[in-house]
Amino acid sequence: MVELTFLGAADTVTGSRFLFETSRSRVLVDCGLFQGLKVLRSRNRKPLPVDPASIDAVVLTHAHLDHSGYLPVLVNNGFDGPVFCTEGTRALCGLLLPDSGYLQEADARYAANRGFSRHDPPLPLYTRKDALASLETLVPHPFKQRIDITPDCWITFHRAGHILGAAIVELVADGTRIVISGDLGRYDDPLMFDPEPLRAADHLLVESTYGDRLHPDLSAQDELERIIRRTVARGGSVIIPSFAVGRAQSLLYHIDAIRKRGALPDVPVYLDSPMACSATDIFCKHPDDHRLTAEQCRDAWDDVIYTREVEHSKRLDTEPGSKIIISASGMVTGGRILHRLKRYGPDRRSTIVLAGYQAAGTRGAALRDGAETVKIHGQQVPIRAEVVSLDMLSAHADQHDLLRWLGGFQSPPGECFVVHGEAGAADRLRFEIAQTYGWNARVPEHGETVRLG
Numbered sequence: 001m002v003e004l005t006f007l008g009a010a011d012t013v014t015g016s017r018f019l020f021e022t023s024r025s026r027v028l029v030d031c032g033l034f035q036g037l038k039v040l041r042s043r044n045r046k047p048l049p050v051d052p053a054s055i056d057a058v059v060l061t062h063a064h065l066d067h068s069g070y071l072p073v074l075v076n077n078g079f080d081g082p083v084f085c086t087e088g089t090r091a092l093c094g095l096l097l098p099d100s101g102y103l104q105e106a107d108a109r110y111a112a113n114r115g116f117s118r119h120d121p122p123l124p125l126y127t128r129k130d131a132l133a134s135l136e137t138l139v140p141h142p143f144k145q146r147i148d149i150t151p152d153c154w155i156t157f158h159r160a161g162h163i164l165g166a167a168i169v170e171l172v173a174d175g176t177r178i179v180i181s182g183d184l185g186r187y188d189d190p191l192m193f194d195p196e197p198l199r200a201a202d203h204l205l206v207e208s209t210y211g212d213r214l215h216p217d218l219s220a221q222d223e224l225e226r227i228i229r230r231t232v233a234r235g236g237s238v239i240i241p242s243f244a245v246g247r248a249q250s251l252l253y254h255i256d257a258i259r260k261r262g263a264l265p266d267v268p269v270y271l272d273s274p275m276a277c278s279a280t281d282i283f284c285k286h287p288d289d290h291r292l293t294a295e296q297c298r299d300a301w302d303d304v305i306y307t308r309e310v311e312h313s314k315r316l317d318t319e320p321g322s323k324i325i326i327s328a329s330g331m332v333t334g335g336r337i338l339h340r341l342k343r344y345g346p347d348r349r350s351t352i353v354l355a356g357y358q359a360a361g362t363r364g365a366a367l368r369d370g371a372e373t374v375k376i377h378g379q380q381v382p383i384r385a386e387v388v389s390l391d392m393l394s395a396h397a398d399q400h401d402l403l404r405w406l407g408g409f410q411s412p413p414g415e416c417f418v419v420h421g422e423a424g425a426a427d428r429l430r431f432e433i434a435q436t437y438g439w440n441a442r443v444p445e446h447g448e449t450v451r452l453g
Contacts, residue, residue: 016420
């Protein structure tokens with residue numbers, strides 16, 4: 001008998017944490033941060049309902065912080081077992097986790113100096129030092145290899161697309177086969193491979209981030225070209241909040257393709273994120289994990305200006321002329337993009353391009369929904385710039401992609417749990433699964449425990 005407890009991503013997109021327990025083992029699949037609404041973020045400060053020291057192993061589907069960002073807390077609180085992941089995930093966690101700790105420390109210092117925090121003193125959830133220590137627990141493995149993780153549990157990683165190193169996890173716990181989709185990528189993506197089909201599972205956890213919608217059937221390059229041309233024509237700059245891992249590299253690829261066909265105005269392109277710069281380097285060093293060769297990678301990034309240094313980044317706000325700035329973070333929750341928005345958000349000539357999913361409660365979601373002001377560093381910043389959402393740039397599978405992947409199973413799982421989605425998206429995908437395949441599908445509740453026979 002296996003028990004599964006949904007410690008995260010059960011009533012929201014973020015905070016991925018799934019605890020599997022047998023008579024001999026405790027395995028946590030994903031160890032993510034809750035993001036977005038304050039009521040969700042507050043869960044990051046609450047202790048787990050089980051002692052971290054009692055967990056035998058952790059498995060990561062991929063490196064995004066809503067799947068890996070709680071690991072330093074887990075280690076700080078006593079977990080000392082192995083964390084199994086792919087090679088690409090290990091490389092990216094080496095960027096994301098220390099950066100997350102650094103930003104939390106920086107935000108706490110800024111809040112203390114400006115006095116806009118309700119906490120005295122404001123404290124980070126964890127530090128850069130904590131994050132570096134947690135990296136020592138990561139044990140990378142290749143795809144398609146059986147990995148024994150406890151005496152009665154083994155896993156296999158299968159390609160999920162989405163981002164570098166992203167995996168679908170096939171977990172066999174005490175003889176029960178459970179498939180955890182992680183975040184699935186899109187089919188026919190120009191950079192990432194298609195998500196690999198799986199044929200059988202006793203139980204299945206499937207993500208539903210875009211479970212209630214379809215990506216626009218439009219060309220990302222054509223839309224970007226139109227946005228850039230009209231913005232530059234009125235003397236503005238194009239500001240793109242972007243996830244440093246995956247989205248930034250995709251944006252650079254598309255902008256380079258527009259440039260190569262002679263359709264891009266003569267404006268500089270800045271990658272305004274040290275982590276995105278390093279992630280781009282890692283992307284080029286892992287050609288087996290994506291569709292581009294190392295030469296194609298180098299060619300695509302050749303004309304990009306990397307702004308790694310703080311002083312260089314600050315100068316972007318005072319340099320004259322139009323420009324394209326890709327800056328982290330993707331949902332405008334922190335980082336350099338906040339400074340870019342303070343400068344360009346009030347500028348009617350400029351454009352803010354939202355290049356993917358925006359979780360409820362984030363500044364990105366507020367911008368998408370037409371907010372006239374957003375709060376940044378304790379101040380209300382007016383938003384007069386044009387705001388455009390380009391959902392076709394998302395690295396997440398949409399409803400059709402998800403149903404297509406599920407169609408690869410040759411027999412229905414005993415139960416299909418729909419996770420990683422806002423309430424409406426998760427329930428819509430549940431309905432579509434039941435209608436299309438006749439499966440027993442449902443949306444679990446946060447904290448719920450179920451028995452898997």
